[in-house]
Amino acid sequence: MSESQLLSVRGLSKKFGRVVTAEDVTFDVREGEAFGIVGPNGAGKSTLLNLIGGVIDPDAGSIEFGGRDITRLKAANRAKVGIARSFQIPRPFVDMTVFENVYVGSSFAGGTRGQHGYDRAYAALETTGLLGLAETPAGQLRLLDRKRLELARALATGPRLILLDEIAGGLTEKEIPPLIDTIRGLLASGVTVVWIEHIVHALVSVVDRLMCLAEGRILALGDPHEVMRSPEVIEVYLGTTFDIDEGRAS
Amino acid sequence: MSLALSDNTAGHRAQVHRSTRASLVGLVVAVIVVVSLAYGPFAFLTKGNQQNLTTLFIYIILGTMWNLLAGYAGMVSIGQQAFIGIGAYGIVYASDILGLGLWIGLALALVISGIVAYLVSFLAFRLSGGYFAIGTWVIAEVIYLLTTQINTLGAGAGISFTAFRGYKPEIRIAVVYWIALAAVVVAVAVTYLLLRSRLGAGFTAVRDDATAAATLGVNVTRSRRIAWVVAAMGCGLAGTLLAMTTLNVQPGSVFKIQWTAFMIFIVIIGGVGTIEGPIIGAIVFYALERYIGDVGFWYLVILGIIAIAMVLFLPKGLWGLISGNGRLRLFPTGYRLTSPLPTPIANGTPDSREGESS
Ligand SMILES: Nc1ncnc2c1ncn2[C@@H]1O[C@H](COP(=O)(O)OP(=O)(O)O)[C@@H](O)[C@H]1O
Ligand SMILES: [Mg+2]
Numbered sequence: 136m137s138e139s140q141l142l143s144v145r146g147l148s149k150k151f152g153r154v155v156t157a158e159d160v161t162f163d164v165r166e167g168e169a170f171g172i173v174g175p176n177g178a179g180k181s182t183l184l185n186l187i188g189g190v191i192d193p194d195a196g197s198i199e200f201g202g203r204d205i206t207r208l209k210a211a212n213r214a215k216v217g218i219a220r221s222f223q224i225p226r227p228f229v230d231m232t233v234f235e236n237v238y239v240g241s242s243f244a245g246g247t248r249g250q251h252g253y254d255r256a257y258a259a260l261e262t263t264g265l266l267g268l269a270e271t272p273a274g275q276l277r278l279l280d281r282k283r284l285e286l287a288r289a290l291a292t293g294p295r296l297i298l299l300d301e302i303a304g305g306l307t308e309k310e311i312p313p314l315i316d317t318i319r320g321l322l323a324s325g326v327t328v329v330w331i332e333h334i335v336h337a338l339v340s341v342v343d344r345l346m347c348l349a350e351g352r353i354l355a356l357g358d359p360h361e362v363m364r365s366p367e368v369i370e371v372y373l374g375t376t377f378d379i380d381e382g383r384a385s
Numbered sequence: 386m387s388l389a390l391s392d393n394t395a396g397h398r399a400q401v402h403r404s405t406r407a408s409l410v411g412l413v414v415a416v417i418v419v420v421s422l423a424y425g426p427f428a429f430l431t432k433g434n435q436q437n438l439t440t441l442f443i444y445i446i447l448g449t450m451w452n453l454l455a456g457y458a459g460m461v462s463i464g465q466q467a468f469i470g471i472g473a474y475g476i477v478y479a480s481d482i483l484g485l486g487l488w489i490g491l492a493l494a495l496v497i498s499g500i501v502a503y504l505v506s507f508l509a510f511r512l513s514g515g516y517f518a519i520g521t522w523v524i525a526e527v528i529y530l531l532t533t534q535i536n537t538l539g540a541g542a543g544i545s546f547t548a549f550r551g552y553k554p555e556i557r558i559a560v561v562y563w564i565a566l567a568a569v570v571v572a573v574a575v576t577y578l579l580l581r582s583r584l585g586a587g588f589t590a591v592r593d594d595a596t597a598a599a600t601l602g603v604n605v606t607r608s609r610r611i612a613w614v615v616a617a618m619g620c621g622l623a624g625t626l627l628a629m630t631t632l633n634v635q636p637g638s639v640f641k642i643q644w645t646a647f648m649i650f651i652v653i654i655g656g657v658g659t660i661e662g663p664i665i666g667a668i669v670f671y672a673l674e675r676y677i678g679d680v681g682f683w684y685l686v687i688l689g690i691i692a693i694a695m696v697l698f699l700p701k702g703l704w705g706l707i708s709g710n711g712r713l714r715l716f717p718t719g720y721r722l723t724s725p726l727p728t729p730i731a732n733g734t735p736d737s738r739e740g741e742s743s
Contacts, residue, residue, distance in 0.1 A: 188600055189599075190596055190599070190600065209599070209604070210596075210599035210600055211599050211600075211602050211603055211604045211605065212602075214599070214600055214601055214602035215602050219600075220600045222597065222600075226594045226596065226597035227593075227594070227597075228589060228590045228593035228594060228597065228598070229593050229594075230589060230592075230593055230658070231586075231589055231590065231593065231719075232719065232720070232722075234401075234720060234722045235586060235589075235719060235720050236590075238586065238720055239586055239587070239590045239598065239601050239602075239603065240601040240602070242583050242586065243583070243587065243601055243602035243603045244601050244602025245602070246602075248583060250398070250399075253399040253400075253401045253720070253722075254398060254399050256399065257399035257722070269722045270721065270722060288597075288601055292601060292602060
């Protein structure tokens with residue numbers, strides 16, 4: 136595997152009972168790349184992030200990160216080597232404040248305790264626009280702020296790779312552009328991004344490459360516009376329209 | 386535009402406060418109370434007072450431990466009586482049977498409680514939620530039944546604790562009182578310091594969402610195991626105090642599940658998830674037991690009704706009421722970001738650093 140590959144997924148398979156959520160999935164993500172994932176509901180997109188993040192174990196296959204085999208590494212240790220994650224359905228620590236939520240990320244995975252940890256948590260809140268809510272119990276946040284908190288916690292770990300699961304899902308049209316700016320900022324600072332999103336125009340405007348999953352298999356992988364125009368992808372999305380051009384205009 | 390997260394982005398130094406004026410006052414008051422209580426036997430505490438306070442201290446320790454385990458770390462165990470029994474039998478075994486004396490016996494009893502808890506965790510941690518609760522109960526019953534099979538420990542009949550033989554009763558009562566006072570200070574202080582440490586933030590994170598905690602680098606199993614072992618040693622400590630007060634360890638008494646029911650009651654009454662709660666709860670529980678405890682069966686019914694009413698109408702317990710829903714914290718464990726003062730940010734603005742970036 137070439138050195139510029141940060142993440143190498145090889146032959147990854149996972150079944151839940153009879154449901155195939157990953158079937159011989161193989162792909163690489165380059166250091167610094169923005170890598171998009173689309174696919175119908177139940178395609179196995181979130182499961183793939185769970186496998187990469189170590190939340191679940193694969194039935195077969197391997198995962199390499201930064202040239203190191205992490206297939207057997209526990210989730211907490213994957214976080215420590217630089218893999219961060221936002222969840223599709225936000226999972227805040229509801230009885231902790233927003234600041235404390237983020238400090239968990241900077242102090243545990245980030246390894247920055249005390250003042251360094253506070254500063255890094257602060258910076259993550261600032262980047263995601265959550266500073267004004269720092270002292271609010273996370274259980275009281277509305278959806279947009281919960282999504283921001285997912286991002287802030289992930290940032291606070293000081294990741295090399297960040298896995299975003301429908302971070303823009305459920306947000307209004309007005310709320311999406313600032314989020315995209317934040318993700319662009321992340322990329323500009325050298326962080327690699329793997330981003331699942333249903334709002335295709337938002338995704339296509341940012342990512343370098345796009346992968347389409349269906350029933351746990353890779354349908355297409357490559358240039359985002361080509362992937363969205365390929366017959367296989369159009370077929371699984373039959374009846375859906377994508378406003379790719381509108382996305383570029385906004 | 387770079388949003389790279391360095392440790393001092395935009396030159397800010399985040400100011401985080403971990404204590405308040407109230408907590409300084411709280412600390413001073415706590416020191417004064419403890420010093421007065423320690424002096425008590427020389428001046429204003431009768432033998433009866435000392436015995437009663439020893440019982441109260443045992444309740445505070447038990448409530449504090451269940452609160453650490455269930456309130457902070459989210460592990461609802463109903464088998465903590467196992468460690469009360471192990472502590473009680475442990476000190477009898479080490480002090481009397483091995484002849485190591487009171488102090489080494491006390492230390493060894495705590496070590497044994499911790500080791501048993503550590504070993505048992507590999508079994509109990511395979512279960513979660515309700516199964517974990519039932520599992521801990523089953524494990525406690527097994528430990529109880531095994532104990533009644535050990536002849537050296539008096540089997541089903543129990544065993545006397547003789548380390549205080551030769552002490553005058555009033556001296557023994559005072560010594561046990563002082564040990565209990567020291568024990569309650571250590572138990573509360575250890576719990577407090579643990580919760581203030583980084584591990585404490587890990588406990589609450591794991592309690593609120595174990596998957597998210599793991600994803601942020603918290604070693605979930607290790608975190609749970611630490612809370613479990615510390616809580617077991619605390620219950621073991623309470624068990625040694627029971628042996629010292631009753632001078633006779635009965636298996637049916639030290640291993641009874643009511644201990645855990647009392648712990649839960651204490652925590653619910655006082656307020657879950659605070660250091661202060663179990664202390665208040667223990668005082669209320671002690672008073673209830675003292676004044677209505679002799680109505681037997683109805684006493685337990687009353688406790689049950691009070692607990693249900695608390696859960697429904699005052700879920701943060703008496704301390705929640707007194708503290709104005711947590712605004713007053715004598716023993717704060719959290720992290721208050723105080724400056725640079727967070728200004729309300731217009732919604733939809735992801736970055737408030739205009740004019741500061743290059
Ligand atoms: N932990 C699990 N246990 C059982 N089935 C699961 C689990 N996680 C996901 N699934 C199933 O796997 C399939 C893929 O889910 P998911 O990866 O969430 O899809 P996507 O994110 O692409 O919508 C779905 O049918 C889902 O019900
Ligand atoms: Mg999904």
